[in-house]
Amino acid sequence: MATYDWFFNALGLRDWCDAGTSEAPMSMADLLAETGNAVEEPFYAIPFPSLDALNKACGQITQTRDIVKGLEEGFLAIRPALRTILDPITQPLSWMLDGTLYLFTQTPWFLIMAMLLLVTWYATRSVSVMLFNAFCLSFFAFVDHFEPAMETLAVILVCTVISAIFGIPIGIAMSKSNRLQRMVIPVLDLLQTLPTFVYLIPLIFLFPIGESRLYGIAITLYAIVPIIRLTDLGIRLVDQDVIEAGNAFGMNARQKLSKVELPLALPNIMAGLNQTIMMSLAMVVIASMVTAPGLGVLVLRGIRNLELGVGLMAGICIVLLAVMLDRTSKAALSRIDRAKSKTS
Amino acid sequence: MLKNTPKIKLRGLFKIFGADDKSVLPHVQNGMSKEELLEKHKHVLGLQSIDVNMQAGEITVVMGLSGSGKSTLIRHLNRLIEPTSGEIVVDGEDVTQLSQADLRTLRQEKMSMVFQKFALLPHRTVQQNAAMSLDVRGMDKETQDTEARKWLERVGLGGYEDHYPSQLSGGMQQRVGIARALTANTDIMLMDEAFSALDPLIRTDMQDLLLELQLELKKTIIFITHDLDEALKLADHLVILKDGAVVQQGEPQGILLNPADPYIEDFVSDINRARVLRIRSITNPLKSKKFAGDVEADDNLESLIALSEGDTALTYRVMSDGEPIGELNMRDLVKALVPRISSTQAA
Numbered sequence: 001m002a003t004y005d006w007f008f009n010a011l012g013l014r015d016w017c018d019a020g021t022s023e024a025p026m027s028m029a030d031l032l033a034e035t036g037n038a039v040e041e042p043f044y045a046i047p048f049p050s051l052d053a054l055n056k057a058c059g060q061i062t063q064t065r066d067i068v069k070g071l072e073e074g075f076l077a078i079r080p081a082l083r084t085i086l087d088p089i090t091q092p093l094s095w096m097l098d099g100t101l102y103l104f105t106q107t108p109w110f111l112i113m114a115m116l117l118l119v120t121w122y123a124t125r126s127v128s129v130m131l132f133n134a135f136c137l138s139f140f141a142f143v144d145h146f147e148p149a150m151e152t153l154a155v156i157l158v159c160t161v162i163s164a165i166f167g168i169p170i171g172i173a174m175s176k177s178n179r180l181q182r183m184v185i186p187v188l189d190l191l192q193t194l195p196t197f198v199y200l201i202p203l204i205f206l207f208p209i210g211e212s213r214l215y216g217i218a219i220t221l222y223a224i225v226p227i228i229r230l231t232d233l234g235i236r237l238v239d240q241d242v243i244e245a246g247n248a249f250g251m252n253a254r255q256k257l258s259k260v261e262l263p264l265a266l267p268n269i270m271a272g273l274n275q276t277i278m279m280s281l282a283m284v285v286i287a288s289m290v291t292a293p294g295l296g297v298l299v300l301r302g303i304r305n306l307e308l309g310v311g312l313m314a315g316i317c318i319v320l321l322a323v324m325l326d327r328t329s330k331a332a333l334s335r336i337d338r339a340k341s342k343t344s
Numbered sequence: 345m346l347k348n349t350p351k352i353k354l355r356g357l358f359k360i361f362g363a364d365d366k367s368v369l370p371h372v373q374n375g376m377s378k379e380e381l382l383e384k385h386k387h388v389l390g391l392q393s394i395d396v397n398m399q400a401g402e403i404t405v406v407m408g409l410s411g412s413g414k415s416t417l418i419r420h421l422n423r424l425i426e427p428t429s430g431e432i433v434v435d436g437e438d439v440t441q442l443s444q445a446d447l448r449t450l451r452q453e454k455m456s457m458v459f460q461k462f463a464l465l466p467h468r469t470v471q472q473n474a475a476m477s478l479d480v481r482g483m484d485k486e487t488q489d490t491e492a493r494k495w496l497e498r499v500g501l502g503g504y505e506d507h508y509p510s511q512l513s514g515g516m517q518q519r520v521g522i523a524r525a526l527t528a529n530t531d532i533m534l535m536d537e538a539f540s541a542l543d544p545l546i547r548t549d550m551q552d553l554l555l556e557l558q559l560e561l562k563k564t565i566i567f568i569t570h571d572l573d574e575a576l577k578l579a580d581h582l583v584i585l586k587d588g589a590v591v592q593q594g595e596p597q598g599i600l601l602n603p604a605d606p607y608i609e610d611f612v613s614d615i616n617r618a619r620v621l622r623i624r625s626i627t628n629p630l631k632s633k634k635f636a637g638d639v640e641a642d643d644n645l646e647s648l649i650a651l652s653e654g655d656t657a658l659t660y661r662v663m664s665d666g667e668p669i670g671e672l673n674m675r676d677l678v679k680a681l682v683p684r685i686s687s688t689q690a691a
Contacts, residue, residue: 245463247424249477249528250452259479263467 002056003047017058075205082206090213093220096158097212101293104154105147112150113137124331132327136320145295145317152294152321156280159216163224163276168269171231172257181232188225196222196286204290215292219283226275234268235261267337274329281322295321349436350397351532351564352421357394357430359416359588362387365428378587390416391588394430399581400531401562405596407575408585414568417585418534421566422455423447434532452481456525460537462517464509470496470520471505477528495523499553515546519553526557535567539574551577572611576600576620584608597625601680613683618646626680627662627670635661641669645677 008017047053054061104112113134120133140149174181199218207214238261246260262269288296295314302311360368360381368385378389391413398404408414419425420432423439432439434454442450456477464473472479474492496505499519509517518538525533535554539547551574558565569575575582576596583593592604600621603609624641636658639648652658656674663669 239463241459241461241463242465244424245457245459248422248451248455248457248459248534249480249524250448250450251480252448255480260465263465266467 002053004049004054004057007049008058013058013060017060019060075202079205086206090207090217093158093162093216094211094213096162097155097216100154100158101151101212104150109141109146113141120328123335124328125335126331129327129331133324136324139320140317143313143317145298145313148293148295148298148314149317149321152281152284152296152318155215155219155284155292155294156277156325159219159223159280159284160273160277162216162220163227163280164273166220167224167227167272167276168231171228171269171272172235172262174228174232175235175261184228188228191221192225196283197289200287200290210291212291215284215287215290218287218290219280219292222283223276223279226279227269227272230268230272230275231265234265234272237268238264267333270329270333270336274326274333277325277329278322281318281325285318351400351435352396352398352566353431353433354394354396354398354420355431355433357391357417357420357432358428359390359413359420359425360387360428361390369428389588390425391420391427394590396583396590396593398564398566400564402580403558403565403567403578404581404583405567405569405575405579406583406585407569407572409570411587412585413588414570414585415536416588418536418566418568421532421534422451422457452477452528454530455532455534456528456530457534457536458518458521458525458538460540462509462514462521462541464517464520464524466509468508469505470501470507470509470512473509473520474523474527476524491527491529492523495526496520498526498557499523513546515542515550518542518550522550522554522557526561530563532564532566535565537568537570540569540571547574554578572615573620576615584611596620597622601625603683609683616646617681617683618649619644621645621680623648623662623672624664624669626676627672628676630661630668630671632659632671635659635671637661638663638668639672640664645680648672648674648677 008014051062051064051067055063107115116137117130117134120130124130137146140146170184174184196218199221203214203218207217242260242264243256246256251259284292284294285296285299288294288300295318298314299311299318301307302309302314358369358372359365360372362368362385365387368381368387371385372381372389372392376384381387381389394417396404406414406417416425420427421434421439423432423442427440430440434450439447439450465476468476471489471492474496475488478488478491493502493505496502496519499522501516501519501523504512504516509520512520518541521538525535539550542550554565555578567575567578569578579596581593582596582599584591584599586607592599592608597620599608600612600615600617603612621644622641623639623643623645626645627641636652636655637660639651639660639662641662641664648660652660652674656678659671659673661668661670662672
């Protein structure tokens with residue numbers, strides 16, 4: 001006797017219900033119940049009128065497992081169509097990732113170190129940041145973690161560049177249109193609040209595992225949010241007086257953007273870039289579950305095989321890499337701020 | 345001064361702020377007040393029925409307290425704010441009818457603007473800021489540099505070309521603002537409370553600089569201010585706004601001597617009249633034979649008081665361009681210093 005029989009009886013649906021009693025295989029719970037040692041349930045154990053509970057009373061009601069199955073089938077049904085669209089669009093991402101990974105891992109260590117330090121110098125002009133970076137890079141090499149560290153760095157680099165390429169124009173468009181802003185902000189909120197594992201699921205279905213774009217997309221989706229937000233905010237915060245001056249001197253929209261809005265919003269955009277880099281790093285570790293190479297793989301090995309030392313060493317390297325990226329991008333940001341208000 | 349067709353003509357200009365300004369316009373035209381409009385229709389009255397002529401080569405000063413609509417008015421001239429109704433005719437062309445592209449051309453080539461808060465580009469050098477208008481027009485780098493240098497030199501900023509605005513004091517930043525407007529080489533200059541953010545001494549300097557430049561350049565300048573002293577010092581033509589309407593306009597000395605209503609009387613009562621009034625404005629026809637001396641018609645009363653050493657019995661002969669044009673008794677001068685009496689006297 002199911003709890004909710006009275007409901008369907010009262011509605012006069014008994015016949016209809018019985019007509020549809022399913023021949024579907026029983027669930028484990030039902031099987032257990034059939035074996036006979038069903039315990040007399042206490043009176044307060046009324047089940048919530050869930051799909052499964054209602055199904056017991058009326059065979060016409062779908063069970064939850066059918067809905068789950070339906071979801072999966074629906075997803076699989078649209079997969080070919082989605083893939084025909086997404087495959088060619090995302091193919092360059094795979095090439096970029098593979099190419100950069102190849103470059104970072106195949107170049108001799110001394111060349112890549114020199115190159116990275118040179119970039120640091122150009123971005124920050126700060127001796128202390130450069131010394132710190134030199135220390136970190138040497139440490140990676142010294143404990144034989146140079147290659148995975150460079151793989152992680154390569155993935156972050158590509159994903160940050162992609163985020164900037166898409167994020168900045170989206171941010172600009174949002175700052176120009178309140179309607180677009182209202183539409184995009186919920187999406188950004190969703191991307192930011194969605195647990196990172198959740199996006200991996202549909203991506204696994206959409207892209208063959210082993211292709212680098214799989215994790216590339218996961219990381220980019222997660223990391224693109226701050227740069228969009230801060231570009232939008234930065235442009236909206238540009239001093240209205242200066243924009244008015246641009247108008248008064250007859251600037252067109254393009255001139256206003258390139259000569260006034262973007263330069264004045266640059267500190268905010270750079271802050272967004274810094275956040276994007278840090279979020280790429282966070283995600284590249286998690287994305288090691290879907291074959292992202294680098295330090296994350298070692299952490300995963302540490303967890304899976306309970307190899308505490310391997311995990312800890314990789315963790316230390318990730319922390320150093322994070323500090324390195326943060327320091328470098330913040331030093332670059334403050335250099336821009338200084339250049340903007342040259343007081344010396 | 346030769347009064348040809350005015351350079352800028354405002355005819356029946358109305359501005360109402362709000363979502364549906366056109367539909368409430370008839371109410372305002374039928375005389376609904378600002379408060380009533382706000383209460384009944386939730387629209388804010390910005391300007392009402394403005395008719396002003398601005399002559400070429402003159403400084404037209406628009407004066408009013410905060411909220412009187414003066415900044416709104418100046419922004420209509422280059423349509424930074426769209427009027428609700430009315431005509432804005434510049435050089436015979438109705439600005440309200442221009443397409444966006446033509447409007448940009450007008451802003452680039454006919455009007456330049458100086459702002460209260462300077463509104464310089466912080467990431468550009470002083471020279472690049474001064475050259476902004478030419479940069480917008482797409483002029484070559486060389487022309488930009490020479491023009492910008494020339495005008496920076498002219499406003500007294502030679503040697504600061506490679507500084508950034510934040511390295512300069514407020515007064516110097518506004519000089520950059522003026523140089524930027526001058527580099528645009530436009531006939532018309534709009535100055536929106538250009539000197540209001542500066543401290544008094546610097547402000548006087550800047551006023552002198554503007555007058556000196558104007559002597560040479562003869563631009564059509566529209567100057568917005570809330571400071572009557574400044575208005576009287578600069579104005580060839582003074583327009584006084586209150587609640588978005590013109591209360592009185594005309595030659596500033598005339599307004600000072602004949603305020604049209606109590607509002608303006610109040611306004612002008614705080615002024616140092618001895619310094620603002622010119623001898624010319626209170627000169628009487630020649631009658632006497634004996635004079636204590638000759639004075640220039642364009643001198644202010646203060647200088648005459650100093651000259652007479654306070655003796656009210658004296659009568660001076662007033663000269664203009666070396667010709668006697670009248671006489672001035674010191675008693676009349678003293679009367680002119682008192683607001684009420686002078687207004688009845690000179691009427």
